[in-house]
Amino acid sequence: MTAAPEDATGLSATSATSATSATSATSAGPSAAEAVVPLAPVPATKPQVPVEGRFAGTVVLVTGAGRGLGRTIAEAFAVEGATVVVAARTARYGERTVRKFRERGLSASLVLGDLAERADVSKMFEEAVTRHGALDVVVHSAADNAQGLLAEIDDDALDYLLRSNVHALHWITRAAVPHLSRSKLPGRMIFISSGAANRVFSPGLNAYGSTKAYLESFARGLAGELGPLGVRVNVVGPGLTVTERMLSHLTHAQADALASSYPLGRAGLPEEIAAAVVFLASREASYITGASLLVDGGASMVPFPARGAMSESASH
Numbered sequence: 355m356t357a358a359p360e361d362a363t364g365l366s367a368t369s370a371t372s373a374t375s376a377t378s379a380t381s382a383g384p385s386a387a388e389a390v391v392p393l394a395p396v397p398a399t400k401p402q403v404p405v406e407g408r409f410a411g412t413v414v415l416v417t418g419a420g421r422g423l424g425r426t427i428a429e430a431f432a433v434e435g436a437t438v439v440v441a442a443r444t445a446r447y448g449e450r451t452v453r454k455f456r457e458r459g460l461s462a463s464l465v466l467g468d469l470a471e472r473a474d475v476s477k478m479f480e481e482a483v484t485r486h487g488a489l490d491v492v493v494h495s496a497a498d499n500a501q502g503l504l505a506e507i508d509d510d511a512l513d514y515l516l517r518s519n520v521h522a523l524h525w526i527t528r529a530a531v532p533h534l535s536r537s538k539l540p541g542r543m544i545f546i547s548s549g550a551a552n553r554v555f556s557p558g559l560n561a562y563g564s565t566k567a568y569l570e571s572f573a574r575g576l577a578g579e580l581g582p583l584g585v586r587v588n589v590v591g592p593g594l595t596v597t598e599r600m601l602s603h604l605t606h607a608q609a610d611a612l613a614s615s616y617p618l619g620r621a622g623l624p625e626e627i628a629a630a631v632v633f634l635a636s637r638e639a640s641y642i643t644g645a646s647l648l649v650d651g652g653a654s655m656v657p658f659p660a661r662g663a664m665s666e667s668a669s670h
């Protein structure tokens with residue numbers, strides 16, 4: 355079978371936002387048991403899908419969209435007219451995101467679950483498709499970032515890391531592909547990797563980085579498998595990016611200082627990562643699949659200090 359060229363003019367414009375709260379979804383994550391205020395039903399008169407935009411009439415599911423990069427990515431698609439399904443582990447973050455999107459007249463709904471649980475993954479995708487009738491784009495941004503030295507990381511942390519970051523790739527793919535292959539776009543998948551996959555190395559993050567290396571290889575293989583169905587699969591690899599979580603540990607200026615040796619000399623912004631994701635999902639990227647795009651301000655080109663320089667600075 356040969357995939358037809360992409361044609362954004364053939365998009366369905368029927369994806370309606372559910373007026374019901376998604377808060378009944380299973381949520382097995384560590385912090386998912388937090389109390390949730392149900393989302394108010396969307397007034398029938400309020401337009402929920404912007405009529406303009408490259409993704410008008412499409413349904414885009416983004417994992418890890420309750421906060422951080424995932425939320426900014428979901429917002430970028432919603433502003434381009436998509437109905438976004440915010441997939442979140444922690445209910446209060448997902449609720450907040452959907453509420454804020456709806457306040458701006460953007461179309462969004464919520465599914466809750468822990469990607470480390472196979473049953474949660476299939477339930478989230480089933481809910482999304484039942485509610486909206488289609489699935490056109492999946493962006494997998496969620497990731498556990500367990501820290502620990504390779505020789506010391508404990509079994510529980512490792513098990514959760516591997517289920518969240520490796521097993522979930524397979525579960526998400528299994529749940530998404532039957533719907534993406536029926537999409538009129540046709541379907542696209544974007545996986546969020548990291549420069550830590552194989553370009554830069556951070557002490558304590560090598561187990562996490564190794565899961566991203568698995569993700570990169572997985573996505574390339576998947577692009578090969580899904581190309582004949584017309585489904586494109588690509589990867590975006592952020593470098594140091596100033597997210598909400600990062601700002602809880604250091605200031606924006608400190609993040610920029612950490613990135614001062616990069617060719618672009620500063621940390622990245624979530625919007626700069628989201629722009630790359632939206633591009634790869636767009637019609638403009640219709641001949642791109644199996645690609646991995648670093649969006650890191652050139653961080654991967656920064657040479658490690660010479661061994662001598664390192665021992666010299668350590669002695670001061």
Ligand SMILES: NC(=O)c1ccc[n+]([C@@H]2O[C@H](COP(=O)([O-])OP(=O)(O)OC[C@H]3O[C@@H](n4cnc5c(N)ncnc54)[C@H](OP(=O)(O)O)[C@@H]3O)[C@@H](O)[C@H]2O)c1
Nearest residue numbers: 418422423443444468469495496497498518548594595599
């Ligand atoms: N920020 C950076 O500098 C940077 C650099 C390179 C790559 N990245 C990648 O960018 C993506 C987003 O990172 P971020 O900076 O936005 O991190 P973040 O603020 O920590 O967000 C991570 C998101 O993933 C969710 N998550 C983690 N484990 C999950 C699980 N088992 N099931 C469901 N959701 C889970 C979290 O849910 P909760 O809200 O419940 O915690 C959170 O929403 C990740 O793939 C990360 O590896 C980020």
